[in-house]
Amino acid sequence: MKISINLLPPELTAQKKKSVKFIKIQFIGISIVLVMIFLSSLTLALRILQNRNISLYQARVAGAEQRVSDLKNTQASLTLLKNRLQVIDQYLGVASKQTSIYQLVDKLLPQSAVVSSISVDQTGGVTFVAVLPDNSALESLVTNLTDTEENKEKFSQVTIESLNRDKQGLYRTSLRIKAI
Amino acid sequence: MKKEIIKFYLEYKLYIFPAVVALSSLFLIIFAIYPQTAKLIDGQKSASQLAGKSEFLETKVQALESVDGEDLARKVRFVLNALPAEKDFANVLALLQQLTAESGFSVSSIALGNSGTKMGNSDSFDVRMEIRGSKVFLQGLLSNLENSPRLIRVKVIDISSANQQGADIALSLGVLYSGLPKDFGAADSPLPELTSADEGLIAALEKINTTTPTSFAQSPRGKANPFE
The missing domain is CATH 1.20.5 (Single alpha-helices involved in coiled-coils or other helix-helix interfaces)
Incomplete structure (x- = not known):
C-alpha cells in the first residue's frame, strides 16, 4: 500500500x-x-x-x-x-387621316356616281355632292357608306343633307360624313 | 511607489491583464477594424461602379470608333432632308411644284400659311395649294406628297367644280420641321442604336431621295455641320 x-x-x-x-x-x-x-x-x-x-x-x-x-x-x-x-x-x-378617308370615300362611291365637289376637313369629316343616275346607285352609295364592313368602321355618322330628283331622273344628293 | 504598483499588479493580474486585452481589442475594433471595413465595403461599391462605367465607356468608344463617318453623314443628310431644322420654304415650294407636275396637275397658286403649328413633337407650317387637274390622279398626288423626301401631311382636301375637263382642288398641307435637339447626350449616356427598322427607314428615305429630282432633294440649307 x-x-x-x-x-x-x-x-x-x-x-x-x-x-x-x-x-x-x-x-x-x-x-x-x-x-x-x-x-x-x-x-x-x-x-x-x-x-x-x-x-x-x-x-x-x-x-x-x-x-x-x-x-x-x-x-x-x-x-x-x-x-x-x-x-x-x-x-x-x-397616310394621314384625311388622305385615308378620302381614299375610302372614293372607293365606296359607285362608278356611276359623278362627284361635283368633295371636301375633307381637318377632323376627317367629309362633305360631298354627287349626281347619281338611278335609285339603285343611290341605294348602293348609302349602303356602302353605312355598312361597317365597307367603311372599315371609320365613319360614326352619315347624314343626307339634301336629296333631289330632276326631270331626267337623276338624283342629286349632298352628304355629310362624320369620321371617328 | 513603483514597488506598490508592481505589488498591486501581481495581486490583481488575473483581472488587470484581461481588462487591458479587452480595452486594446476594443480600441482596435473601434478605431481601426470597423472604420476600415466600412470604408472597404463602400470602396467596393465605388470600385464596381467605376469598373462598370469604365467597361461601358470602353464599349461606347469602340462603338463610336466603328461608325463609318461618311455613311453616317449621308444618313444624317437624308433625315435632315425629310425633317430639317428650319422651314426652308424655297425647297418646299420647289418640291410641291415638282410633285404636282409629276402627278399630272398644274399649280394655280401656292400660299404659305400659319407657321409654328405643333404636329406631334415637331413644328409645322401650313401651305395652301390650289391646283387643277383630273380628280382621278388625286390619290397619286396625295400618296406622292405623303411619301415625299420632305415630311408633308395632308390636312384638308377640297375639290370643287369637278367635271370631265378637270377639277379645282385646294389642298391644305402641313410641312414638318423640327429644331435640333438641345442635348446630344453626355459622355456616360448610352449610345442610340440603330435597329433594323431604322435601317429600313433610312433605306426608304434614300430610295425616295434618289427617285426625286436632285434640284431640291439633296442638301438642306444652313451650316454644313450643325454641331460646330
Missing part, C-alpha cells in the same frame, strides 16, 4: 494554480490581441489595394471619357439621326 502525503503548504498550491490560470489567460489575451492586430493590418492593406484599384479605374474612366469627348460629333450625329428617325417613322409612308 502506497501512501502519499502532501507536505507543501496550501498557500503554495493555491499560488501554483493561480499561476497556471494566469498563463492560460495570458496566452488567450495575447492571441486575441494578435488576431486584432492581424485584422487591422489586413483591412488596412485591403483598403490600400482597393484605393489603388479605384485610382486605376478612375484613370481609365477619365481616359475613356476623353475619347468619347473626342468622338462627340459622331455621338451627336447618331443622336440626331435616331431622334429624327423616331419622328419620320410616325409619318413617312403613313
Whole structure:
C-alpha cells in the first residue's frame, strides 16, 4: 500500500494554480490581441489595394471619357439621326387621316356616281355632292357608306343633307360624313 | 511607489491583464477594424461602379470608333432632308411644284400659311395649294406628297367644280420641321442604336431621295455641320 502525503503548504498550491490560470489567460489575451492586430493590418492593406484599384479605374474612366469627348460629333450625329428617325417613322409612308378617308370615300362611291365637289376637313369629316343616275346607285352609295364592313368602321355618322330628283331622273344628293 | 504598483499588479493580474486585452481589442475594433471595413465595403461599391462605367465607356468608344463617318453623314443628310431644322420654304415650294407636275396637275397658286403649328413633337407650317387637274390622279398626288423626301401631311382636301375637263382642288398641307435637339447626350449616356427598322427607314428615305429630282432633294440649307 502506497501512501502519499502532501507536505507543501496550501498557500503554495493555491499560488501554483493561480499561476497556471494566469498563463492560460495570458496566452488567450495575447492571441486575441494578435488576431486584432492581424485584422487591422489586413483591412488596412485591403483598403490600400482597393484605393489603388479605384485610382486605376478612375484613370481609365477619365481616359475613356476623353475619347468619347473626342468622338462627340459622331455621338451627336447618331443622336440626331435616331431622334429624327423616331419622328419620320410616325409619318413617312403613313397616310394621314384625311388622305385615308378620302381614299375610302372614293372607293365606296359607285362608278356611276359623278362627284361635283368633295371636301375633307381637318377632323376627317367629309362633305360631298354627287349626281347619281338611278335609285339603285343611290341605294348602293348609302349602303356602302353605312355598312361597317365597307367603311372599315371609320365613319360614326352619315347624314343626307339634301336629296333631289330632276326631270331626267337623276338624283342629286349632298352628304355629310362624320369620321371617328 | 513603483514597488506598490508592481505589488498591486501581481495581486490583481488575473483581472488587470484581461481588462487591458479587452480595452486594446476594443480600441482596435473601434478605431481601426470597423472604420476600415466600412470604408472597404463602400470602396467596393465605388470600385464596381467605376469598373462598370469604365467597361461601358470602353464599349461606347469602340462603338463610336466603328461608325463609318461618311455613311453616317449621308444618313444624317437624308433625315435632315425629310425633317430639317428650319422651314426652308424655297425647297418646299420647289418640291410641291415638282410633285404636282409629276402627278399630272398644274399649280394655280401656292400660299404659305400659319407657321409654328405643333404636329406631334415637331413644328409645322401650313401651305395652301390650289391646283387643277383630273380628280382621278388625286390619290397619286396625295400618296406622292405623303411619301415625299420632305415630311408633308395632308390636312384638308377640297375639290370643287369637278367635271370631265378637270377639277379645282385646294389642298391644305402641313410641312414638318423640327429644331435640333438641345442635348446630344453626355459622355456616360448610352449610345442610340440603330435597329433594323431604322435601317429600313433610312433605306426608304434614300430610295425616295434618289427617285426625286436632285434640284431640291439633296442638301438642306444652313451650316454644313450643325454641331460646330
